[in-house]
Amino acid sequence: MPRPSLAGSLRQPTVRPQLYSYGVVLVAVAVGWLLPGAANWVLGPVLLLGLVLLGVAHGACDQYVVPATHPALAHDRVRYWAVFLGGYLGLAGGVGLLWWWQPALAVAFFFGLSAWHWGSGDAPAAARYRAQWLAHSLLRGGLIFTVPLWFWPAETRALTNGLLALAGAAPVSTAALLAVAHWLGLLVLAGHALLWASYLATNQRQLALTDILEALLLSCLLAALPPVLSAGVYFVFWHSLQHVLRMNALMGYPLAGHSLWAGLGFFLRRSAPLLAISVAALAVLYGLAWARAASGTVLISLALLVASVVTLPHALLVTLGLDAARWRG
Numbered sequence: 650m651p652r653p654s655l656a657g658s659l660r661q662p663t664v665r666p667q668l669y670s671y672g673v674v675l676v677a678v679a680v681g682w683l684l685p686g687a688a689n690w691v692l693g694p695v696l697l698l699g700l701v702l703l704g705v706a707h708g709a710c711d712q713y714v715v716p717a718t719h720p721a722l723a724h725d726r727v728r729y730w731a732v733f734l735g736g737y738l739g740l741a742g743g744v745g746l747l748w749w750w751q752p753a754l755a756v757a758f759f760f761g762l763s764a765w766h767w768g769s770g771d772a773p774a775a776a777r778y779r780a781q782w783l784a785h786s787l788l789r790g791g792l793i794f795t796v797p798l799w800f801w802p803a804e805t806r807a808l809t810n811g812l813l814a815l816a817g818a819a820p821v822s823t824a825a826l827l828a829v830a831h832w833l834g835l836l837v838l839a840g841h842a843l844l845w846a847s848y849l850a851t852n853q854r855q856l857a858l859t860d861i862l863e864a865l866l867l868s869c870l871l872a873a874l875p876p877v878l879s880a881g882v883y884f885v886f887w888h889s890l891q892h893v894l895r896m897n898a899l900m901g902y903p904l905a906g907h908s909l910w911a912g913l914g915f916f917l918r919r920s921a922p923l924l925a926i927s928v929a930a931l932a933v934l935y936g937l938a939w940a941r942a943a944s945g946t947v948l949i950s951l952a953l954l955v956a957s958v959v960t961l962p963h964a965l966l967v968t969l970g971l972d973a974a975r976w977r978g
Contacts, residue, residue: 666894666904667863673886674870681873692878699885702917705927707889708963709920710896711737714970717899740962748954752816756809759957764790766964767888769972771863777851782975784844785860791837792864793883796871798830804875808949815950877949895971931955 680691712733716723723729748755768790776782797805802823810820841864848857867887871879893916894904902915917924934955968976 667891669909670887670890671866674866674882677878677882677886678866678869678873681870681878688874688878692874692882696878696881696885699889700881701928702913703889703893704885705931706917706920706924707892707896708959709923709927710900710916711963711966712923713896713900713919714966718970718973737962740965741958744958744961748816748957752818753813755816755957756812756818759953759960760794762960762964763957764794766790766960766967767793767883769968770888770892772972772975773856773859774975775853775856776975777853778847779976781844781847781851781853784840784847788837788840788844789864791833791840792867793871793880795830795833795837796868797876797879798826799834800872801876802826802830804877807946808876811946811950812953815947815954892967899971 677692680688684691712730715729715733744755744758747758765786768788769786771789772782772785776785806821806823806826809826813820841860845857845861848854848860867883870882873879874882894912897904897912897916900915900919902912904912907915934951
């Protein structure tokens, strides 16, 4: 396995190239507002393609994180691959056992871990203080889960209960979901106000303005489209795309001087081996599921369950490897 160069790769720019994600989100919001009845047909095919080329692929270069951030641990290639695969599959298997043993707890763990992983992925590297980076990580993840609870409560409850039903757990009540939406909403609103005030108080005005813009943009997306579509657009064209661009820099291929398509091509070539295995496994799994229950709800729940199994090892690599310098101080 070629070892990525660290030269400049860990020094992230003050503002990451979010313009691509902003543009896609604005288009998706326009579709949700202008063509609400046709949003599934307009965005669905694009999302399906994006889920493979960005969503599934964005974790298929996880094997490059440790060699770049802790090269001493990857000096022996055979030992590194044994530890990497054993640890990755072991953590994924542990999550699978949790689904079998305590499915309701597994759902809560998946949602909480996703909120942290998405929020920390969006957190600005330029934040001056560790507390600001941590607060942004928690608040951004909370925002992504709170807005659908407020604007799409029935759809969010159906999505949650579909996942619980697939795992054999009891459904969540409307009252419980509304209570979560109420208190989580208050915490997210108050937390963002305090975070923005802290940016301004520490002379980080540009950071405050950028975060306000992103929070408003994502809130519009999550309010304009039902949860499956809005979360899909965010996951594919915001979270996954920005992670791909960040990994390219880690692997010695910065965005500057290259087109977006060239960068995506570079990443897909690096991720091809694990991406092919992942897509093949998903094809077999979905083929079996389709033969038993060709239901959109079941297939969406199955996709979430599969995603939850690999989220833990992927999120740990990002938090403990890529983001170590940020949460340590």
